[in-house]
Amino acid sequence: MDGIQAEANHIFRMLEQTEEVVVLFDEFDELVLERGSPKAEKFSRFLTTAMLPKLASIHKRATIVFIIATNNISDFDIAIRRQGRFDRVIQIMPPTFDAKMTKTDWGLSKLDLGRTLRKLKVEPTSEIKQKIGAMTYGECDDFAIELATAASKKSALSILEDHWGRCTLNASVPREKVPKTWAQRCDAEAVYTR
16 A cells, blocks of 8 residues: 555656557446545545546546446545546446346257247246346346256246346345445436436
8 A cells, every 4th residue: 555646646747648549447336435524544534535536637638538337326426526527437236137138048958048938938027128128137146057957937936036136236236335236226326327
């Protein structure tokens, strides 16, 4: 942590001289934590204060595209969330049920998920669509691998229930005052999408 401020200054100096590139900052939250938050240590508050003018300067030049990835946008300092700091804030969710049904080569056996569900007489009810829709592509791929072994509707539904129960959106969000799942948090943070 000793050299992080110097390294950040070096990186931003390079970015100020760069044009026509896309820059991805993954897990950006640590650099811009809410300064009054109990999560923000003294060093984090210092980083947030130092990052704001650097980001504003580069944003003003409009020669670089920034993509900032985070799971914790609600922890961002209010100054970084203010209108005009970013051109777009987009919440990325797993592909929809319909998008997953257009893919016909799931898993190792290149399973057609829609055809297999129909063959097993699993009707695409709203509940089934919601559960499959909640899975990431990787989770759906794992579901398809196991679904290939299903011999009945009952076993297919059991496999779906098991995979849906373990999917990312059903997992608990760490460090929450009130326990909630990622799906509940995403619903609460949809307000940031603009």
